[in-house]
Amino acid sequence: MEMKDLIATFTQQLEEAFTIASSAEFRKPNRPINNLVICGLGGSGIGAKIVSNWLQDELQVPLTLVNEYTLPAFVGPNTLVIGSSYSGNTEETTMAMLEAQRKGAFIFGVTSGGQLAQFCDTHGYDCVRVPGGNPPRSALAYSLVQLVNYLQALGFITDRVLKEIKSSISLINEEQAAIMIKAKELSDYLYGKVGVFYGETKYEGVIVRARQQFNENSKYLGWSHVIPEMNHNELVGWGGGDDRFAPVFFMAEDLHPRNMKRFDISMKAVQNKSNALFLLEAKGRSLVERSLYLIHLVDWASFYLCERNGVDIMDIEIIDFLKSELGKMQ
Numbered sequence: 001m002e003m004k005d006l007i008a009t010f011t012q013q014l015e016e017a018f019t020i021a022s023s024a025e026f027r028k029p030n031r032p033i034n035n036l037v038i039c040g041l042g043g044s045g046i047g048a049k050i051v052s053n054w055l056q057d058e059l060q061v062p063l064t065l066v067n068e069y070t071l072p073a074f075v076g077p078n079t080l081v082i083g084s085s086y087s088g089n090t091e092e093t094t095m096a097m098l099e100a101q102r103k104g105a106f107i108f109g110v111t112s113g114g115q116l117a118q119f120c121d122t123h124g125y126d127c128v129r130v131p132g133g134n135p136p137r138s139a140l141a142y143s144l145v146q147l148v149n150y151l152q153a154l155g156f157i158t159d160r161v162l163k164e165i166k167s168s169i170s171l172i173n174e175e176q177a178a179i180m181i182k183a184k185e186l187s188d189y190l191y192g193k194v195g196v197f198y199g200e201t202k203y204e205g206v207i208v209r210a211r212q213q214f215n216e217n218s219k220y221l222g223w224s225h226v227i228p229e230m231n232h233n234e235l236v237g238w239g240g241g242d243d244r245f246a247p248v249f250f251m252a253e254d255l256h257p258r259n260m261k262r263f264d265i266s267m268k269a270v271q272n273k274s275n276a277l278f279l280l281e282a283k284g285r286s287l288v289e290r291s292l293y294l295i296h297l298v299d300w301a302s303f304y305l306c307e308r309n310g311v312d313i314m315d316i317e318i319i320d321f322l323k324s325e326l327g328k329m330q
Helices: 003-008 010-022 042-055 091-102 114-123 140-153 160-190 201-218 234-240 257-274 287-309 317-327
Strands: 035-039 063-066 079-085 106-111 126-129 194-200 222-227 245-251 278-281
Touching: 003 010, 003 287, 010 126, 010 140, 010 160, 035 042, 035 091, 042 063, 042 079, 042 140, 042 160, 042 201, 042 287, 079 091, 079 114, 079 140, 091 106, 091 114, 106 114, 106 140, 114 126, 140 160, 160 245, 160 278, 160 287, 194 201, 194 257, 201 222, 201 245, 201 287, 222 257, 234 257, 245 257
Parallel strands: 035 063, 035 079, 079 106, 106 126, 194 222, 194 245, 245 278
Antiparallel strands: none
């Protein structure tokens, strides 16, 4: 399927993800779980980052994200370790899961197949399989729903987030035409400049996802940061800013009042240096709805920017080369 079609069917993928989740059955841990770890990278790992933002005010146990080969020292029998790898062959994730097994952790997998599915099948770990064959960055809907559904099924959270994901489907479908118009405006604004993406901390997963989508889909470099942390370092860096940069502020109505003021001051300071600013305002009644609205809009913007840049949206030749070279290591 073409990337344009994969973006266009985002809400259909969410619906399919709910169908998969509805038939999944899970074993409950046979001992107390004191902490959670989710392992994943790139398009497979960003879902965990977004989910962690959604759950930060609800989860009563610590959640740690692992984006490398090794696990924190605290991982042990009272840790739930979730491996999220769309292909099932992400080497950092598969190696981390082997370490989780050695440490005696309770293990769960989300994948379309590959080594992770085989690992779970061989050792009797629960594993949800999602449809495969597409770029991991286009499969976010599946990992989001499966991660939230699993944590809800095990009793770590209520069904609130699942309900809000479902309501997001209607929101995005209703706003689709307006989303595509705004996405085109964003791509035109970013073209030929360096994108700089800012949002509040609870939207960090969303803005990291935005940067990743422009990286992979549009073959476009940029960076992202969060407020208020950005106010303690990067804001000073804008003293050397100029009109090469295209700042984008992800705005939402649920910002902390102090951060709302920080946004106002930061936007004025940045715009004075860049001579431009794009305010991307989220729609929705909850953090989940607003997040998914922004994610879908940026996906379209990355597609339109790819067209303007005249590049192949599916090309990941450099990543394939990297994997090939790593495969030569003994």
